[in-house]
Amino acid sequence: MIRSIDAYRDIVSAPVIRQLRRLGERLGGIRVVHVNSTAEGGGVAEILAWMVPLMRDLGIDAQWRVIQGTPEFFSVTKAIHNGLQGYPVSITGKDWEIYQEVNQSNAVQLRAELEEADIVVIHDPQPAPLLGLCRNRKGKWIWRAHIDISRPSRPVWKTLRSHVEKYDASIFSMNPFAQLLPHPQFVIAPSIDPLSEKNMELDQDELDAVRERFGLNTRKPLLVQISRFDRFKDPVGVIKAYHLIRTVIPVQLVLAGGEATDDPEGKAVIGEVREAAGNDPDIHVLLLPPDAHRTINALQRLADIIIQKSTREGFGLTVTEGLWKGKPVIGGDSGGIRLQVIGYYTGFLVNTPEGTARRIRFLLHHRERMSQMGVTAREFVRENFLLTRHLREYLTLMLLLRSGVGEHRIFI
Amino acid sequence: MNPFEIKDCALLTRMSGLPAAFNLRELRDRIASCSADVLYHHFCETPLAPSFDYPDYRNDFAVWIKHKLDDDILAERLGIIDPYSFPSMEKLRVATLEIIDDRLSELTVIPWARPGHEFYFTEASTVVFDTGERVLHPKDLGAAIGAMTTGSIYYHFLEARRRPPRCVDDFSSWLSGFGKAWAPHVRALKQIDFTFYTLAELRTELLKVLKDVKGSNERAGKRAKP
Incomplete structure (x- = not known):
């Protein structure tokens, strides 16, 4: 659903909207093209789905292009993705050729548009070679890394770096993710859309219908982890934690997620999760379609506690979503989860299934503290992690790029 | 002025x-x-x-x-x-x-x-821009502050202290140009212990301080009447 930035006024206040409009006016209708590798599934596609229309509403000629790839290409880019997150991977010379060839064929389609754009934002590693394939580019090019590359596999980063270092600037979600590059590196945390189907308010009837649809019990506390089925999200570790809790408190667990089109490993992980879950009627492994946003929203709202036990994480938008719904979050001590989950304040950071079980048991015995955490969490998200702040930082970066990124302060 | x-x-x-x-x-x-x-x-x-x-x-x-x-x-x-x-x-x-x-x-x-x-270790790049909005008289400053973004509050109340005249916020600096009648407001602004506020809280505090001074001035005016 396409909406105007004015629709957010009641949530973030009128001055915030006015500031965005002023920044947009000063960009004077520039043409911005975002490029990524998937139109649905995963956090990047979700961000672009709101960002592009809102940029247009602010007077920017924003476009979104998705590169087309083969299954082999996505296997290679998944390996690159894993390697950048520090997982040992083997990427052969042939694999890098596939990576380059697919980008070349996409460049044929996109070159004219990208070379003419005032600003091009390339999201994540998949389309990174496009800059080198657009030699007559006129605008500024930004590489936006959404993943945790704080400790990348060196061979993988070395090759990717040869593509990325030619950009005019790069954006990372957190300070630790930034790598040494010969251009300015900016830090922009991602955000959520409070009016999207995934985050909007839902009425009780809809929540009850979702509860009934998945056979969830009204009497047992509900623990929910929403994320794609990926080993870095440690869904099997969550099931281990559930078993440790079950020995003392009857609870039920939902592990829900979908498969993004650029994630060929998902099926294997789902198999491992189903095996770990066995026939326990209180463990619900839900494979949801990419557009099941309202269902995910309802599951998060039905939850007593949100879990995001990632061992590697970019920013962790599912954590932000949970906090926005006023839920405490038990999060893995990694990536952007560290930024969001503050002990005894918005939830707890954990490292093991044992730690996860212990913190959940603590919270289930301290309901008032859970409510307090929820209120605090929602206000922090409102102040800092809604799309309006994210949009403001992109507009600020575009103004800086057009004035020369070397300047620390510009007056416009 | x-x-x-x-x-x-x-x-x-x-x-x-x-x-x-x-x-x-x-x-x-x-x-x-x-x-x-x-x-x-x-x-x-x-x-x-x-x-x-x-x-x-x-x-x-x-x-x-x-x-x-x-x-x-x-x-x-x-x-x-x-x-x-x-x-x-x-x-x-x-x-x-x-x-x-x-x-x-x-x-x-x-x-x-x-x-x-x-x-x-990080630093920041900042874009400063004129909103085009103007406050013509000190009596309208409170309403204007209430409608400001947190960016404006930062720029005029905190960042201003780094610019000449040093250690003075823009609101006080401007109010000082209107003579003795506005001196209590300047004093009140100076007493805000801004270290402990978020920018949104600081905006609320600025409004409260200006309102309190206005209230006490009005009370003093009533007492002075025969």
Whole structure:
């Protein structure tokens, strides 16, 4: 659903909207093209789905292009993705050729548009070679890394770096993710859309219908982890934690997620999760379609506690979503989860299934503290992690790029 | 008197290029060599940076030392520093290093952060722009502040102290030009202990202070009538 930035006024206040409009006016209708590798599934596609229309509403000629790839290409880019997150991977010379060839064929389609754009934002590693394939580019090019590359596999980063270092600037979600590059590196945390189907308010009837649809019990506390089925999200570790809790408190667990089109490993992980879950009627492994946003929203709202036990994480938008719904979050001590989950304040950071079980048991015995955490969490998200702040930082970066990124302060 | 020109600013954090600090000694050495912009960012621009935390201290060094190095003593000593009370960033740097060096001389073991919890030195690029809005008379300043973005509050009340006339916010500076009648407002603004407020809270406090002065002036006016 396409909406105007004015629709957010009641949530973030009128001055915030006015500031965005002023920044947009000063960009004077520039043409911005975002490029990524998937139109649905995963956090990047979700961000672009709101960002592009809102940029247009602010007077920017924003476009979104998705590169087309083969299954082999996505296997290679998944390996690159894993390697950048520090997982040992083997990427052969042939694999890098596939990576380059697919980008070349996409460049044929996109070159004219990208070379003419005032600003091009390339999201994540998949389309990174496009800059080198657009030699007559006129605008500024930004590489936006959404993943945790704080400790990348060196061979993988070395090759990717040869593509990325030619950009005019790069954006990372957190300070630790930034790598040494010969251009300015900016830090922009991602955000959520409070009016999207995934985050909007839902009425009780809809929540009850979702509860009934998945056979969830009204009497047992509900623990929910929403994320794609990926080993870095440690869904099997969550099931281990559930078993440790079950020995003392009857609870039920939902592990829900979908498969993004650029994630060929998902099926294997789902198999491992189903095996770990066995026939326990209180463990619900839900494979949801990419557009099941309202269902995910309802599951998060039905939850007593949100879990995001990632061992590697970019920013962790599912954590932000949970906090926005006023839920405490038990999060893995990694990536952007560290930024969001503050002990005894918005939830707890954990490292093991044992730690996860212990913190959940603590919270289930301290309901008032859970409510307090929820209120605090929602206000922090409102102040800092809604799309309006994210949009403001992109507009600020575009103004800086057009004035020369070397300047620390510009007056416009 | 000229109208008050409402400016706004938007900040973007960028990496400074300095290596991260893993322990107190490295933090000290990086503070000694970092640019004034880096120092300014970690001491003064923290209210503009997105955060999920409500930190005990308003400078990043004290927060890191407390939470990642577990040195409450040093955090308390650094946390009380008012960066706006120093005539220059260099003086602030000297004072900060003095406190850290004192603490280092008291410690037998250099405190380290766990891997993944190191201190990253950043700075900010800022875009400042004229909103086109003007306040013509001091009586309208409260309403204007109520409608300002947090960026405007930062620019006019905090960042202004770095510009000439130093250590004075823009609101006080402007009100001072309207003579004695507005002196109580200037005094009240000066008494705001802004260290402990977020920018949204600071906006509320500014409104409260201006309203309180207006109320007490009106009461005094009524008493003076025969």
